[in-house]
Amino acid sequence: MAKLRLENIVRNFGKVKGVFDISVDIDDGEFFVMLGPSGCGKTTTLRIIAGLETPDSGKVFLDEKEITDFPPRERDMAMVFQNYALYPFLTVAGNIAFPLKKRKIPPSQIQEKVEEVAKVLGISNLLEMKPGQISGGQRQRVALGRAIVREPSLFLMDEPLSNLDAKLRTSMRGELKRIQKNYGTTTIYVTHDQVEAMTLADRVAVMNNGIFAQLDSPLEIYNMPKDTFVATFVGDPKMNMIPAELVNNGKGPNLKIGDTIVDLDLSGLSMPSGVQSMDVSLGIRPEDVKIVERGLNGKVVVTQNLGKSKIEHIQLSGSNAEVIRMTGVESDLDSGQSVSIMPNESKFYIFDSANEKRIWPLTG
Amino acid sequence: MNEVNDQTEKMFHPASKAKIRNNSHYRRMRSIKLGITYSILIIVAIYAVFPIYYVVLMSLSVYTTLAVVSVSGLLPSLGTLTSANYYNLLYHEPFAGWLGMTLMLTGISTLSGVAISITSGIALSRMHVPGKRIILYMLLIITMFPMTIMIIPLYFMFHQLGLIHYYGLIVPYSAGAIIFSSWLIKNYVDAIPRDFEEAAQMDGYTASGALFKVLIPMSRPVIALSVLLAFLGPYTDFALADIFISHANHYTLAIGLYYASQGTITINYSVYAAFSVLMGLPIFLLFLAFQKYIVSGFSLATYK
Numbered sequence: 001m002a003k004l005r006l007e008n009i010v011r012n013f014g015k016v017k018g019v020f021d022i023s024v025d026i027d028d029g030e031f032f033v034m035l036g037p038s039g040c041g042k043t044t045t046l047r048i049i050a051g052l053e054t055p056d057s058g059k060v061f062l063d064e065k066e067i068t069d070f071p072p073r074e075r076d077m078a079m080v081f082q083n084y085a086l087y088p089f090l091t092v093a094g095n096i097a098f099p100l101k102k103r104k105i106p107p108s109q110i111q112e113k114v115e116e117v118a119k120v121l122g123i124s125n126l127l128e129m130k131p132g133q134i135s136g137g138q139r140q141r142v143a144l145g146r147a148i149v150r151e152p153s154l155f156l157m158d159e160p161l162s163n164l165d166a167k168l169r170t171s172m173r174g175e176l177k178r179i180q181k182n183y184g185t186t187t188i189y190v191t192h193d194q195v196e197a198m199t200l201a202d203r204v205a206v207m208n209n210g211i212f213a214q215l216d217s218p219l220e221i222y223n224m225p226k227d228t229f230v231a232t233f234v235g236d237p238k239m240n241m242i243p244a245e246l247v248n249n250g251k252g253p254n255l256k257i258g259d260t261i262v263d264l265d266l267s268g269l270s271m272p273s274g275v276q277s278m279d280v281s282l283g284i285r286p287e288d289v290k291i292v293e294r295g296l297n298g299k300v301v302v303t304q305n306l307g308k309s310k311i312e313h314i315q316l317s318g319s320n321a322e323v324i325r326m327t328g329v330e331s332d333l334d335s336g337q338s339v340s341i342m343p344n345e346s347k348f349y350i351f352d353s354a355n356e357k358r359i360w361p362l363t364g
Numbered sequence: 365m366n367e368v369n370d371q372t373e374k375m376f377h378p379a380s381k382a383k384i385r386n387n388s389h390y391r392r393m394r395s396i397k398l399g400i401t402y403s404i405l406i407i408v409a410i411y412a413v414f415p416i417y418y419v420v421l422m423s424l425s426v427y428t429t430l431a432v433v434s435v436s437g438l439l440p441s442l443g444t445l446t447s448a449n450y451y452n453l454l455y456h457e458p459f460a461g462w463l464g465m466t467l468m469l470t471g472i473s474t475l476s477g478v479a480i481s482i483t484s485g486i487a488l489s490r491m492h493v494p495g496k497r498i499i500l501y502m503l504l505i506i507t508m509f510p511m512t513i514m515i516i517p518l519y520f521m522f523h524q525l526g527l528i529h530y531y532g533l534i535v536p537y538s539a540g541a542i543i544f545s546s547w548l549i550k551n552y553v554d555a556i557p558r559d560f561e562e563a564a565q566m567d568g569y570t571a572s573g574a575l576f577k578v579l580i581p582m583s584r585p586v587i588a589l590s591v592l593l594a595f596l597g598p599y600t601d602f603a604l605a606d607i608f609i610s611h612a613n614h615y616t617l618a619i620g621l622y623y624a625s626q627g628t629i630t631i632n633y634s635v636y637a638a639f640s641v642l643m644g645l646p647i648f649l650l651f652l653a654f655q656k657y658i659v660s661g662f663s664l665a666t667y668k
Contacts, residue, residue: 052562072565085563089581099567146567156566 002063002076002153002186003028004049009058011044018044020210022058026188027202031180033189035197036207037233042190043158045207049188050156051075062153073102077154078147082162084139086131086146093118093127096145117145120179137168144176148183155180155187161196173199194234198222206230224363228356231283231349237311239349240289242282242296242321246271246350255282255350257296258318264348268362280359283349286311286326291333295342298323300333314339423449423637430633449638453624459642461613462620465530466599467646469616473534474594477541481590484542485549486579490558503547511540515603522608530614536604541594548593552586553579588657592650599647617643 004026011018019041026032034042047053049060051072060068067075078099086095096114105113118124121141126134131142140160147155160176161169177200180187191197197204198218205215206229214226225231225239232238244262246253253271255262262282271278298316312325312333323341333339350360421438426446437444453459487493488500518536522528527535560582564574580587602618609615615623621643625636651658 050562050566052565071570072562073568073570077566079563079566081559081563083557083559085557085559087560087563087578087582089584098564102568102573146563150567 003061004154004186004188005061005064006045006049007059007061009045009048009055009060011041011048011053011055017041017210019048019055022210022212024205024212024215026186029184029186031177031187031189031200031202033191033197033201033204034207035191035194035204035233036213037192040207041210042192042207046079046156046158046188046190049154050077050079075154076150076152077156078150078152079156079158080143080147080160082159084131084143084160084163086139086142088131090130091127092123092129092131092134092142095131095142096127096149099146099150113149114145117149120148120182121145136164137172140164140172144179148179151183152185155185155189157187157189159191160189162191162193169196176200194236198234206233208233224358224361225283225349226358228281228283228351231351231358235285237286237324237326240284240286240321240323241351242284242316242319242323243353244280244282244350245277246280247277248275255280257282257316260296260318262296262342264343265346266350266360269350269360279353281351281353282343283351284323284343285347286324288344288347289314289323289325289327290342290344291325292340292342295340296323297338297340300335300337300339302335303333305329314341316341419637419640422634423639423641425449425634425637428627428632428634429630449634450642453635453638453642457620457624458615459620459624459639462615462617463646465614466616466618469530469533469537470595470598473537473598474541474591476534477538477594478545478587478590480538481542481545481549481594482580482583482587484546486553486575486583488546488550489553490561500547500550503543506543507547511597511601512603515607518604519607528608528610530609530611533598533605533608537598537601538594540597541590545590545594548590549583549586552583556582585657585659588654592654592658595650596647 006022006024009019009022022041022045024032034045036042044053048055051067051070051074055068058068059066062075087098090098093111093114096117097110100110100113114127115124118127121144123138123141123145126138126142131139134142140163143160157176161172164172173196189196189200201218203215204218204221205212206221207213208229214221214230216224221230221234225234228241232241242257245256247256248254248271253266253269255264255266296316297318298314301313301315301322303313304311308329310327310329310331312327312331314323314325315321316323325341346361348360349358351357352359418438421440424440424445424447426444426448488496493499514536519528522532522535525532556579560578561571561574564578565571569577600618601616602622605616605619606622609619617639621636621639624639625632
């Protein structure tokens, strides 16, 4: 049970920027996910929280107490590593008991706790085995057990599911969430998998180039991405980005793609004074692409049937953009067919090409 | 053999290319290949085991020279077998004393050498050491020099330090172990991800606690290999021991072997062989004890 605060954390590796000026308050019991591509600084941030790395500047607080320079062992945090880091020379029971050994807990009590945790995780039958003899999913459970058994104030997890196959990942995801809710322990979770972030998190920090590109609830991040990075990183298939232009028609801005003025309601949007046109991107999520009578013309290039849904690639005429549409299997579009598309109702985004920020919808 | 020729002819004859082969052909080919593999392995095994067999046979022989060796002599015959060589070595020569001297010297050198190798190997792998690259190259280059060319400079050096005696040998012996073992351990530890030590630190241990509790136990295979290598050198060394040790009470096995097998005119080969068998036993036992680790030490097993 703990609150964690980061204040202006900076960590550089030589000339390579690791983390640049990160501040965040993480609440008691919160499941906080840092999501980003490799090299975005998420693991560095986690290691700074763990004490395995010291920031160049900035402070770390645990329950209002500064711990920036505390060694890892004094922080009362447990970490689950990507490769699990199970000690190969110890049995499963030995691995789970390892963090307790240092705490002068009587052996009978240690055994009791190990058995209890093993029961929760369903690995009671593996206790006498060595890590080399059990499967990836089981190792994952043992690593979790080693973290849980101490009842730490904070769980740190560094891509704990990325070494599992897809099916196992889905079931372990559910289990992780259940365990975290059971114990109510504040959890900081690092991943590059947006599905994990969306399903597990109370709040998600999308990281890019060492900063938080956006820090919000998963739904907010999906529905109101702040910039093109967040918009395209979150969502699968990713959001379509169509190069476009905003032109001032006297009364307000119009969206122009190629030579076509797109009939979209942009009321309330105003352009900077004196600017007649600006380059933007029109963002539409694949599930919000609609086939219409009159709209943006294009041609179906290829279709993929996924069983429960269908993905269609549509090449827009008069533009290089290829739009991906996700739809039900009942769609009978075939490759080569000419179509006309529009965003579904008001579900579209406009991003300023100059700074990649979202300018439409206005709120949020 | 004919069958093999037939098969190869079929395989390489252009006309047979178009031929459709049936399953039994491949089954036959597989058993032929297996037969060839086994034959080669048996030959290699004989090649490896024969010297040991021959030494054991000779050690039990009543003949003392190699001159009487004939092909029939390669098989044991009851009339020429005796245990006298062993008996003499164990009861009339100070074999036990030599063994004790050797084990003490080898033990101290091995323990100190390997202990230093562990710390230096881990430091070279995990820590920032100024001039690390140069140190590593030096270590590698030094291992390429034969021991014998170092005997004379070592003698002069140790003479000046007043270390030309039994205990003085500990220094070159353990140094010899350090050179190779540090390199070996460094490479092994390189292959162990830091996550394991970091996990131990998260679990409540200090950096050095993590080293002893996690990294060293994980390095057991390479440490076992280092112990074995560090043991073998001093245990069998004659050249250096002979110039360092002058007092007969301090004789090691290698020197003892030399004196015990000296006949009046020639070398007494049956005593030499019996001595070799006895001297080989501790190495054999060490191998047995460490076998499980040594195999993975050689293969530099990596942890995932």
